[in-house]
Amino acid sequence: MFFVLRRFREEREEPLGPDTAESELVSRAQQGQLEAFNLLVDRHQQAAYRVALRYMRDSDLAADVTQDAFIRAYRALDTFRNDRGNGFRSWLLRITANRALDVLRSRARRPAASLEAMLGQTASNWEPEAAEAGPTEQAERRALREYIEQAIGELGDEQRLAVILYDIEGYSYDEIAEITGAAVGTVKSRLHRGRARLREMLLADPGARELYASVLRLSNDADSG
């Protein structure tokens, strides 16, 4: 009887598609519809993988962690309260960040060796500089970003996550608070301390400090020009 009713209800439901509302997808995924969950995966896999990669700085580990996060999310779907707008993304990123942190702690080391590999993989995705930026400025900015990426890897876990989520991924304070489970004030504090620490690290490295000053000078010239 139950199965007949369930089949009848499923037949009456709207077909799933990329335009289906997220709350509807979550609801159907909670009912066990794998296709609904996979549409959620399609929507958020980029964000989850990006956070994992920025956090871990190892593409293979990041892929493993992302896949694991989706499986864990599927297993824990019934614990998710489907009553907020961006709730699912925050919840998923929380699982991803926690999983990434667990893996990093279990490896008991900071992954810095594969930065070049990561950058090599994504070299084609470097955004073109402004049309007015010359080749020298483009090269210097690119080199400075490599230093910044390295410095991010040296930050503490909480500050790193705050910087990644706010400055790189563009999440709001409230969303980061939801993802990290911390208060908004704590998120702000971590972010500002993280930025201050990044600046200190860049200025402490002679090569980075020179690039920092050069790019800053070029930016000021461009602004004043």
Next chain:
Amino acid sequence: MTNNDDAFDRPLSSDGAAPVELLSAYLDDPAALTAEDRARVEEALEHDAATQRAFAELELLTTELQALPDVDIPGSFRLSPSDVSTVETSPSRSRAQSTPRYIEPIRWAAAAAAILFVIVLSADLVSNSILGGPDQASNSSIESVSEGAGEDARLAIERATEAEDSASSADQAATAPQMETEAEEADQESAAGVATEASGNVTPEPGASGGVVVSPTPEAYTFEAPVEATPEAALVAPESQEAISAESESDDGQSIWRTIEFSLVVLLAVLIALIIFLPKIHRMRRS
């Protein structure tokens, strides 16, 4: 931003530069700072070169962070049915992921216990009420026992009285010749003893033996009829013993039924409690 952060409470440095954390907060949203902090930062930005430089460096840093290259995902992270089947015991169950796997056998055990309980209870009721089973039998036997016991007690008392009488008669019958003999012997002894004094004049008194007979020894009285003379003896009369054995059998049957039913109820309660609370404990431990 309301600055409860320690870093923001630091005073301006000797050269008047603002803390970098405060500059970072000002960079995000000046209006979020308290009026006092905002005034401090703006004052430092206007007059202090180090603060101006630090602010410019932070601005460049956030710009470069936002401009970090996007990354492509190495492939789709969609879950396949095989991925799902490795994590859940029953793909058709939407909430099976969150329940421990050992819940399933407990559910089956609870269902079996419930069915068994219904069967046992039905059998008990049918055997008792429709077929006149152990309950009815025991009730009737209890009534017959109580009725029979009274009757038996009365009969037993009568029988005891008769036995007492017959015992008395038997005693009398048994002791009379003995007493007569003893009397004769005593007479002979006394006759021998007093023969010199009054030989042939002394004759045994006929009432001597009768006086002995009417007062039987207490031992003879209590020895002959101690069991049947008491009212309790009625309960061990043959008819009563049958009734009691029937009652005890029916009691045994009843107690077995009750024991089985009680055990099933306890088992069912334990299984239901496990089904309710184990997933919650499981979720709490996972969270």
